[in-house]
Amino acid sequence: MAKIMGGYFTSHVPSIGGAIVRGDQETPYWKPFFDGFPPVREWLAETKPDVAVCFYNDHGLNFFLDKMPTFAVGAAREYRNEDEGWGLPVYKTFSGHPDLSWHVIEQLVDDEFDVTTCQSMLVDHALSLPFELAWPDADVWPVKLVPIAINTVQFPLPSAKRCLALGRSVHKALANWQGEEKIVVIGTGGLSHQLDGERAGFMNPEYDRFCMDNLADDPDALTRDSVRDIVRLAGSQGVEILNWIAARGALGDRAHEAHRNYHIPISNTAAATMLLETV
Amino acid sequence: MYGTRNLAGSGESSKASIPGTPLFDGKAAGRGYQLNAMCYSFNDASNRAAFLEDEDGYCDRFGLTPQQREAVAARNVLAMIEAGGNIYYLAKLAGIFGFNVQDVGAQQTGMTVEAFKQMLLDQAQPLQERK
Numbered sequence A: 001m002a003k004i005m006g007g008y009f010t011s012h013v014p015s016i017g018g019a020i021v022r023g024d025q026e027t028p029y030w031k032p033f034f035d036g037f038p039p040v041r042e043w044l045a046e047t048k049p050d051v052a053v054c055f056y057n058d059h060g061l062n063f064f065l066d067k068m069p070t071f072a073v074g075a076a077r078e079y080r081n082e083d084e085g086w087g088l089p090v091y092k093t094f095s096g097h098p099d100l101s102w103h104v105i106e107q108l109v110d111d112e113f114d115v116t117t118c119q120s121m122l123v124d125h126a127l128s129l130p131f132e133l134a135w136p137d138a139d140v141w142p143v144k145l146v147p148i149a150i151n152t153v154q155f156p157l158p159s160a161k162r163c164l165a166l167g168r169s170v171h172k173a174l175a176n177w178q179g180e181e182k183i184v185v186i187g188t189g190g191l192s193h194q195l196d197g198e199r200a201g202f203m204n205p206e207y208d209r210f211c212m213d214n215l216a217d218d219p220d221a222l223t224r225d226s227v228r229d230i231v232r233l234a235g236s237q238g239v240e241i242l243n244w245i246a247a248r249g250a251l252g253d254r255a256h257e258a259h260r261n262y263h264i265p266i267s268n269t270a271a272a273t274m275l276l277e278t279v
Numbered sequence B: 001m002y003g004t005r006n007l008a009g010s011g012e013s014s015k016a017s018i019p020g021t022p023l024f025d026g027k028a029a030g031r032g033y034q035l036n037a038m039c040y041s042f043n044d045a046s047n048r049a050a051f052l053e054d055e056d057g058y059c060d061r062f063g064l065t066p067q068q069r070e071a072v073a074a075r076n077v078l079a080m081i082e083a084g085g086n087i088y089y090l091a092k093l094a095g096i097f098g099f100n101v102q103d104v105g106a107q108q109t110g111m112t113v114e115a116f117k118q119m120l121l122d123q124a125q126p127l128q129e130r131k
Helices: A015-022 A036-046 A098-110 A125-134 A160-175 A206-216 A219-221 A227-234 A236-250 B026-031 B033-041 B045-053 B055-059 B066-073 B077-082 B087-096 B103-110 B113-122 B124-131
Strands: A003-010 A051-058 A070-075 A116-118 A144-150 A182-188 A254-267 A269-278
Touching: A003 A036, A003 A125, A003 A160, A003 A236, A003 A254, A015 A125, A015 A160, A036 A098, A036 A125, A036 A182, A036 A254, A051 A160, A051 A236, A070 A098, A098 A144, A098 A160, A125 A182, A144 A236, A160 A219, A160 A236, A182 A236, A206 A219, A206 A227, A206 A236, A206 A254, A206 A269, A219 A236, A227 A236, A254 B113, A269 B026, B026 B033, B033 B055, B033 B066, B033 B087, B045 B055, B045 B087, B055 B066, B066 B077, B077 B087, B077 B103, B087 B103, B103 B113
Parallel strands: A003 A182, A051 A144, A051 A182, A070 A116
Antiparallel strands: A003 A269, A070 A144, A254 A269
């Protein structure tokens, strides 16, 4: 049977990509953020997962606003990154795991999640950067990918409660997958930040701490705020915490916090990295 | 300055607007469709070059509304948002002008870029005090 080893969670700000290209990891500005990753890398080197299930949001690479799915699951043989318009490098291509993707989709639809299925899907920095951070020296990604995109861009967004339930349905699928793979779950984005409006630059360490403190033991606590209240508390792009909430659901009932790093600011964002192990 | 702002507590689920915080909803998405479509095209380097070569002609191709044209010509981010622009898409346009998200933040808050960056750094203060 497949085994869900645990999950890691990280911010995915595009400028991380710039810092990697410039080799700025040890500079005073970036070091406190990159210092969050050695424990994640060590854990991955030890557990050697074969598959990554990654919850993220697309920023206008694969999905335009002409068709905007609330939940989209990739079922492709491979996933490419492409130019996102900012002059960042194009990230490495991922190998898919279509059989597992379809298994997850079957479970989700069984559980009455009406997801969009994607046999062709580009993945943006929100997905690629967490892999660059976790496996900085990889020539080829050591895991196959099942990407799950959540709409955190165009309102109405799915509720936090719905995202957690989606993750729990994915957990069911992973737990009863007949393959021998070891699985790592990834949640990307956040934490508090806001790019648009007169409140641009807003961050909220207090709310971020609430989220981090409850992620492992009581993820339902994160679902009591409406999406609108999450925007109020975390900033309009801080609502990407929905990806973390869904990813937490995919870990199953019990998880324990193995590592946490929190730093303000990188770019306009309160950045966090967490590692949770399944119990 | 931001640390002293009054944050609504969790559980308050009013439909009231959040000060200084545009929500990109269906109305905004409808209003901004052409502008966001143009910005989406900037994923392609040749389109970025075409825009720089002939900004008016490029805006014409996407049928930008007069309000959107004006906002783009003025490089005014708040006006672009008012015209339905979504910040993730506008970021692609801002990149063409060489603006990063601190430049965009400074413009929207009426600060200098230096002051905006300092405001971001200052928000780490309570964390350092706790250590």
